[in-house]
Amino acid sequence: MTTADQTNPGLSSVPSAVHTQGAPGFIQDVWDKIPLPRWLLITVFAGVAFLLVSCLLCIVCCCCRRRRKKRVKKETVGLSRASNSTSAHLVQPDVDDVELGLADPKRGRVQVSLEYNFRSQELRVGLKEAADLKALQAAGMSDPYAKIYLTSDPQKIHETKVHRQTLSPVFNESCVFQVSQAELPEAILVIQVLDFHRFSPHAPVGELLIPLGTSDLQHVLEQWYELGPPGQAEQEQMGELCFSLRYVPSTGKLTVVVLEARGLRQGLPDSYVKVQLLLNRKRWKKKKTSMKRNTSSPYFNEAFTFLVPFSQIQNVDLLVSVWGHSRVSRGEPLGKLLLGCRASGHQLHHWSDMLAHARRPIAQWHRLQSPEEVDKALQIKKGPRLPLPGS
Structure with a gap:
C-alpha cells in the first residue's frame, strides 16, 4: 500500500473509469447479431410503423362514420328531439316558396x-x-x-x-x-x-x-x-283543399280532419274526399267522407283516425284525393295530394310540421295537383295488405 493509500483509505473502494463502461444491453446485442445493414433495418422499421399508423387512422375514420350515420338516423326517426319552435313558413309558406324554385x-x-x-x-x-x-x-x-x-x-x-x-x-x-x-x-x-x-x-x-x-x-x-x-x-282549375294533421307518437294515432274545399271544377256538383294510407308504397288503409251535393266549395269537417306505429311513421305515405260525381261521370278524381317523407313543397312542409309539433293539430290549405302527376310520383307496388302490430 502506498503512502497516498494510507493517507486516504476511502479511495480504494471507488471503481475506476474502466469499470464504469458496462456490457452492451439486450437490444444492442440483438441489433448486432442481425446480419443486415443498418440502413435496411431502419427502412423496414419505418415501413412497419407507417402501416400501423395507417391502420389506426382507418379504424378511427370508420368509427366516426358509423357514429355520424347513427346520429342521422336518430334525427330522422326520433320525434322526441324535434324542435317545438318550428318556423312559421312550415305552417303556411310564403308565396315565393310555393313552387320551390320552379318559377324560373x-x-x-x-x-x-x-x-x-x-x-x-x-x-x-x-x-x-x-x-x-x-x-x-x-x-x-x-x-x-x-x-x-x-x-x-x-x-x-x-x-x-x-x-x-x-x-x-x-x-x-x-x-x-x-x-x-x-x-x-x-x-x-x-x-x-x-x-x-x-x-x-x-x-x-x-x-x-x-x-x-x-x-x-x-x-x-x-x-x-x-x-x-x-x-x-x-x-288553379282543380281547386284547393284544407285539412289538418295530428300525430301522437305514444299511441301511434294519426288523425286527419278534412275541413273544406273550394274552387272545384264546375260541372261536377257532387264531391267527396278519400283519405288513403300507403305502407312501403303499398295500399294499406282508406276512408272517405260523405258526399256533398250541388256545390263547388263543400264543407266536410270529418275526422279519420289511423293507427300507425311510431316505428313505421317514416314508411307511411298519406294520399288525399278529391273525387267528383255526376250523372254522366262517376268516380272521377278532381285532384290529389301526396304527403309524407317522399312528398315535396307544401305537402312536405305540412308533414314535417306535424312531426315537429306532436300531439297538436296542424291545419293548412293545399292546391290540388294533377292525378296523373301524383300517381306517377307514387309508383304504387301491388301486393297484399298486411296488417301491422297494433293497427
Whole structure:
C-alpha cells in the first residue's frame, strides 16, 4: 500500500473509469447479431410503423362514420328531439316558396294590357310583345306564339301568330272575352307562350295567370309580367283543399280532419274526399267522407283516425284525393295530394310540421295537383295488405 493509500483509505473502494463502461444491453446485442445493414433495418422499421399508423387512422375514420350515420338516423326517426319552435313558413309558406324554385325568371316576360267595359261586360286583352324568352331549340332560338283564354270559359281560346326564330316577338294582337261582373271575382286570365314545332308537340315556354278579381279594372292596365312555369292554370282549375294533421307518437294515432274545399271544377256538383294510407308504397288503409251535393266549395269537417306505429311513421305515405260525381261521370278524381317523407313543397312542409309539433293539430290549405302527376310520383307496388302490430 502506498503512502497516498494510507493517507486516504476511502479511495480504494471507488471503481475506476474502466469499470464504469458496462456490457452492451439486450437490444444492442440483438441489433448486432442481425446480419443486415443498418440502413435496411431502419427502412423496414419505418415501413412497419407507417402501416400501423395507417391502420389506426382507418379504424378511427370508420368509427366516426358509423357514429355520424347513427346520429342521422336518430334525427330522422326520433320525434322526441324535434324542435317545438318550428318556423312559421312550415305552417303556411310564403308565396315565393310555393313552387320551390320552379318559377324560373329566365322564362321571359310579356307586356299585357287589360280593359274592361262594365256596360257591355266585355274584357279586351292586348298582348303587346314578349322579351327574353327561354330558348328551347338547339340553335338557341324559338318559334313562339301565345294562347289566351279565361278559366271561366276555357273553350274559347285565342291563338296569336307564330313568330319565327326570335326570343323577343312583337305580337300586337288583342281579343275580347264576354265576362259578367258576377264572374269577375273568380275568373283568371291565362296566357300561355309555346314554341311551335311542325312535326312534334308544341313545347310550353311559360305561363302567366292574372286573377281578374284582384285587378283594378276601373282603368286601362298595361304592364310587364314575368312568365311562370307551365301547368299552373290546370292546378288553379282543380281547386284547393284544407285539412289538418295530428300525430301522437305514444299511441301511434294519426288523425286527419278534412275541413273544406273550394274552387272545384264546375260541372261536377257532387264531391267527396278519400283519405288513403300507403305502407312501403303499398295500399294499406282508406276512408272517405260523405258526399256533398250541388256545390263547388263543400264543407266536410270529418275526422279519420289511423293507427300507425311510431316505428313505421317514416314508411307511411298519406294520399288525399278529391273525387267528383255526376250523372254522366262517376268516380272521377278532381285532384290529389301526396304527403309524407317522399312528398315535396307544401305537402312536405305540412308533414314535417306535424312531426315537429306532436300531439297538436296542424291545419293548412293545399292546391290540388294533377292525378296523373301524383300517381306517377307514387309508383304504387301491388301486393297484399298486411296488417301491422297494433293497427
